Amino acid sequence: MSTIAPAISVHDLVKSYGTVVAVDGLSFDVAPGTIFGLLGRNGAGKTTTLETCIGLTKPTSGTVRIAGLDPTRRSDFDKLRRVIGVQLQATSLPEKARAGEILDLYAVYYSVSPRTQELAARVGLEDKLDRFVGKMSGGEQQRLALAIALLHDPAIVFLDEPTAGMDALGRRILCAEVERLKAEGKTLVLTTHYIEEAERLCDEICIVQAGKIVARDSPTKLVERYGGDACIDFLARGFSPDSALEAFGAWTRIGERWSVRVHGEAGRALAAIVTHATEIGVDIDDLDLQRPNLETAFLAITGELLDEERASAA
């Protein structure tokens, strides 16, 4: 374990609304400088967990410490507001406000010198500063919300479903910004139900299901552990695996199409297949390598699929 004090420490967090338990005993620590993702379906308890961390929701039981501060204590919360930057899901900013005015106003709230132009450029809104919030697209409003979150250069940034409603450009801008914040050593917590986003951005992922953490690790480790086997698939007339190739995994054949589910590293298996085919003078066509990914890992862990909403956004 790291000896550095965690930036965020959540212990046995429970939040229930009447008989509905939204968060059911969550515990996790986030080391400083980490990009930490809460991944799960809508309603899994990610947003409630995040709102408890930032002091918007009081936990039913359990403790939360952000940079050592307790969001439920008034005096701590006052300090906390300067330490954290938050991009909320569906924040509504006043419709008749211009984007630039909002950035100027929040600079006054935080008593920092306005960086309106610079921040607008960072989130790709430099030519939209005169636009009314009500006339901006959902994705542009989200980018404006991101700019507000970064205005006072906070050490810990919370992003709740940051790419919801964003187009491809918005997603690219967000990813670039997250990578930049990581390079600056910030701690980031983000919730998402987009696998790709979690896999690409996060150092560490907690998979949340029904208010509980069901798996927690780096994306690579999660895939390694739960993602299952890689699959190599190719067309080769007159091919047959020798005993060395058979040892790589389970082979199946449909007509001239061969496929092997590889236990372990797929690269070596691939090289061996190509070498063997060359030796026996067989041509390989239509070769396909499917690596296990976070999606297959997520499915294996939760028994659920995540990405049905994704198709339209791609």
Place this chain on the structure above:
Amino acid sequence: MNALRMLAAQIRVNFVWYFWRDSEMVFWSLAIPVFFLLVFSFALGGGSTMRTSTFLVPGIIGAQVLSSGFWGVGAMLATFREKRVLRRVYLTPLPSWVFFAALVIYRMSLLALQATILAIVGGLVFHVHVTGNPFSIAFILVLGAATFVALGTVIGAVVRSTESANNIASVLTVPLSFLSDAYIPIDRFPHAISGLLRLLPSTQFIDAFRGIAMYGEPVTHYVGWILLLCGWTIVGTSVSARYFRWV
């Protein structure tokens, strides 16, 4: 110093975002009261539009004070909460008092503007004279605004949805305007009823305001009612402070 900068910035955006750029708001808060004054003065005035108008100018201003408190602050806060404007602000270091003070100051300035326009139109069209001491007028107007802002904030504190807040605000504002000596002299009601209506803070405020502004009566004449209005202000503020939620 910072807090004052924040206050100034917040008042400014309240004006620009919620008034200046909202043509409906400009129309309802500036044109409609004048329209009421003209129509009611001619319709009810008979031979003496000046006397009727002298009654109506403070009455309409008084009704605007009620609506400022119940709609302008109370229902507005519920709307801000439901539209998640409040939680965004809550997460910044902006002190809560600055947020509330800015909203109240914005509404009071708007009231002052409305009152001035009504007094000018009343003077030009119906020869209405505002004879009261300007400081006394300002005092009773600010006290009334404080009372109804405090009571309005209770709506904003207790009611969850914008829709119910708007309903409650209209259920309070509209009947109270007609029952509190604003548009219709309550002497026209049976004696027993008018006696009860005089117990309403809205009646007490509007009568005191009318007496001080139009008939030049001294503030001391209304000490009892002024104390009661202060009491309502304290009750409203304490209840709101106890139950107000940002989220």
